[in-house]
Amino acid sequence: MANSPLHMTRLAATDAARAARVLSEVRDATLSGQRAPFTPRPVIEESWGRMLRSGVDPEHDFRSRLLTAEEVRRRREESPLRHVMPVLREGLVTVADAAHHIMVVADADGRVLWREGSAAVLRKADALGFLLGADWRETTVGTNGVGTPAVVRRPVQVFAAEHFVRSHATWTCAGAPITDPRDGRLIGVVDVSGPLETMHPATLAWVDSVAKLAEARLRELHLTTLERLRAVAAPALSRLAGRALVVDRDGWTAAVTGMPYTNRITLPKTLTAGRRWLPGLGACTVEPLAGGWLVRLGEDGPPPRGGTTRVVLNLAQSRRWTVTVSGSLGAWTHELSPRHAELLYLLAVRRSGRSAAGLAEDMFGDAARTVTVRAELSRVRRYLGGLLEHRPYRFAEDVDVTVVPPADPRDLLPHSTAPAVIRARQAAAVP
Secondary structure, eight states: OOSSSSHHHHHHHHHHHHHHHHHHHHHHHHHHHHSSOOOOOOOOOOHHHHHHHTOTTTSOOOOOOOOOHHHHHHHHHHGGGGGGHHHIIIIIIHHHHHHHOOOEEHHHHHOOOEEEOOOHHHHHHTTTTTTOOOOOOHHHHOOOHHHHHHHTTTOOOGGGGGGSSGGTTEEEEEEEEOOOOOTTOEEEEEEEEEEEGGOOTTHHHHHHHHHHHHHHHHHHOOOOOOHHHHHHHHHHTTTOOSEEEETTTTOOEEEESSSSOOOOOOOOSSSOEEEETTTTTTEEEEEEEOOOEEEOSSSSOOOOOOOOOOEEEOSSSSSSEEEEEEETTTTEEEEOOOOHHHEEEHHHTTTTOOHHHHHHHHHHTTTTTTTHHHEEEEEHHHHHGGGGEEBBBBOOOTTEEEOOOOOOOGGGGGGOOOHHHHHHHHHHHHO
């Protein structure tokens, strides 16, 4: 117990100064390749490994060019985060100010767009370069409460010398990602930060709870938008005799006629009006509506796959993953959620297939979680359709599957805690 991360968590809760000193020793020993008093927490150790591989200097504070005030304003106006700032302020700022913290909200690129809270702490943040428009990605400033949650896609608290860059060791921060409920895309990170002595072990749970409230608010706004689109669509659908549906720009269904209701369809990244082939629907005629599309289905359904269909699973980036399908009917690209990126990777590297229990073991270390696996595969089949087969689950034999990995295999899906993915990263780390 004395050398465990759990011991350090308890120590930090009762004696922050002593914990900071021990963590500084751990950091120095780990980065120099020597034996450390104890092993850093896995999320911190993995982040430090990414920093060493990407060339971030742990001894020098690098600051990239700040965005201009005009660019910050433009990003605020275009970001979905603007809709949830009242939720974040109500849940975090008042308490943060009283506890000598600040709230920081960054976009998906790690750029700081809002900073609010204690005036004294804001001045200390200025000295660290924690400014409006600053780039707070891991690859720029090392392990931190904004960049690291964006990579691992889960809440992270970074305490004292757990920060990779030495000059940040007087700071503590707790950040949680905020995702768009429409597509699972990362839209930003909310972080509560302050001087070392203000650290509290409950801060992370508090920040995560408010981030989830923000996502719930985005979900409510999306439902309201669909209701408006449904009202716009009603006159158009009432005049149609065939099968049709109205969807928003992300493919979420507002209304249907002449066909079973489906929650969402997959749309190409770039969609224009005209005759199109859509995954799961086949040949369709697409017409623009205010805030969405009117999709009229043909009678021929999805055509057979002639020749070779190519699937490219692009996992090269640390925070954004895509699947691109191309064949005789053209090509389309779909951005993947973290879970679907894991699932398709596992199917791509096991072309012979896996049972639901096998995939559950690969993803969760628990072969009993087959219901979750089947539910996720059902969602994947909405856009990959006949390209996937079952019993066992696998890509069809006539599909050419290519995986584009990150430049360093040890950075494969850094958000993933799936045992099979962790094993792949660990295997890549062996000389």
